[in-house]
Structures are given as structure tokens and as C-alpha cells.
Amino acid sequence: QVQLVDSGGGLVQAGASLRLSCVVSGRPFSNYAMGWFRQAPGKERECVAAVSRSGGNTAYAVSVKGRYTISRDNAKNTVFLQMNSLKAEDTAVYYCAARSGGYFATYLNAYDYWGQGTQVTVSS
Numbered sequence: 001q002v003q004l005v006d007s008g009g010g011l012v013q014a015g016a017s018l019r020l021s022c023v024v025s026g027r028p029f030s031n032y033a034m035g036w037f038r039q040a041p042g043k044e045r046e047c048v049a050a051v052s053r054s055g056g057n058t059a060y061a062v063s064v065k066g067r068y069t070i071s072r073d074n075a076k077n078t079v080f081l082q083m084n085s086l087k088a089e090d091t092a093v094y095y096c097a098a099r100s101g102g103y104f105a106t107y108l109n110a111y112d113y114w115g116q117g118t119q120v121t122v123s124s
Contacts, residue, residue, distance in 0.1 A: 001026050002024065002025070002026040002027050002032075002098060002100075002112075002113045003024070003025050003026050003113075004022055004023070004024050004096050004097070004098060004113055004114060004115035004116075005022065005023050005025075005115060005116070006020060006021065006022040006094065006095065006096045006115035006116065006117065006118045007020070007021055007022075007118055008020040008021050008081075008118060009093075009094060009118030009119045009120045009121075010119075010120070010121070011121045011123065012086055012120075012121070012122055012123070013122070013123050014086060014087055014088055014122055014123065014124050015085060015086065016086050016122070017082070017083060017084045017085075017086065018083045018086065018120060019080060019081070019082050019083070020036065020080065020081040020083070020094055020096070020118060020120075021078055021079075021080055022034070022036075022078065022079045022080075022081075022096030022115055023076075023077055023078050024077045024078070024079070024098060024113075025077065027100075029072075029074055029077040029078075030053055030054075030074045031053065031100060031101070032053065032098040032099055032100055032113075033050065033051065033052055033053050033098070033099040033102065033103065033104035033105065034050065034051050034070075034072060034079040034096065034097065034098055034099070034104070035047055035049065035050040035051070035096070035097045035098075035099065035104065035105070035106065035110075035111060036048050036049045036050075036068075036070060036079075036081045036094060036095070036096055036097075037094070037095045037096075037097055037108070037111075038090075038092035038093065038094045038095070038120075039092055039093050039095070039117075040089075040091060040092040040093075043092075045095070045108055046061065047061060047106040047107065047108070048060065048061045048063075048064050048068060048081070048094075049061070049064065049068055049069075049070035049081060050070065050104040050105060050106050051070045051071065051072055051079065051104055052103065052104045053104075054074075055071065055072045055074070057104065058070050058104075059104065059106055061106075063089075064083075064090075067083065067084050067085045067086075068081060068082065068083050068084070069081070069082040069084075070082075079096055081094070081096075083120070086120075086122045087122060087124075088122050088123065088124040089122075090120060090122050091120060091121050091122050092120060093117040093118065093119050093120075094117065094118050094119075094120050095114055095115050095116075095117045095118075096114070096115040097111035097112075097113065097114050097115070098111060098112060098113040098114075099111045099112060100112050100113075
């Protein structure tokens with residue numbers, strides 16, 4: 001059984017930064033490509049960032065490129081999402097996700113396990 005626990009969300013003003021964390025347990029963390037998704041009210045869940053199993057390759061949504069950074073610490077079974085220059089439109093519930101085997105991906109159905117979500121609210 002794989003469990004993901006994400007945290008680090010909060011209420012911030014536009015322009016501020018937040019760092020999300022996701023701790024994975026239950027299986028060797030390095031087996032999983034990881035992704036961060038977000039879902040705003042009334043919108044579909046979308047991938048904002050993904051990272052390969054080694055951490056050597058990453059991908060970002062156009063809307064966050066240059067502002068967000070995904071990274072992972074395989075020794076600590078943790079994936080991070082550093083979010084800078086936050087905007088009101090970044091407001092959403094953010095979820096980490098794990099994909100067993102294969103390369104990292106940015107589509108929803110590629111991922112097998114999900115965290116419970118952490119709320120990020122950016123006031124303008």
C-alpha cells in the first residue's frame with residue numbers, strides 16, 4: 001500500500017511564495033515518477049509539474065513555468081513544489097501523485113496514487 005501525504009498549503013497574498021511537500025511511504029520512493037496537480041473550483045484537475053524517478057527530468061505547465069520548481073529527495077521519500085510569484089489564479093487544491101514504472105507524465109490517468117490535497121489560496 002502506497003500512501004502520499006501532502007502539506008504546505010495556506011493563504012498568502014499575491015507575489016508571495018509557498019513550498020508544498022509530499023511524503024511517500026509504503027514502497028521504494030525511487031520507483032515512482034511524481035507529479036503535482038491542481039484543481040480549482042469548477043475546473044478539471046491539471047498537471048502543473050512532473051519529475052522523473054531520478055529527479056533529472058522535469059516538465060511544467062505553461063502557466064507556471066518559471067515560477068514553480070518541482071524537486072525530489074529520494075533519501076527522504078519526499079517531493080517538493082516550490083511556488084514563487086503566486087497569483088490569484090493559482091488558487092486551487094494541490095495534489096501530489098505517484099506513477100509506478102515508466103517515464104514521468106503530465107496526464108491524469110498516468111498516475112496510480114494520490115495525496116489528499118492541500119489548499120492554496122492566493123489573495124489579490
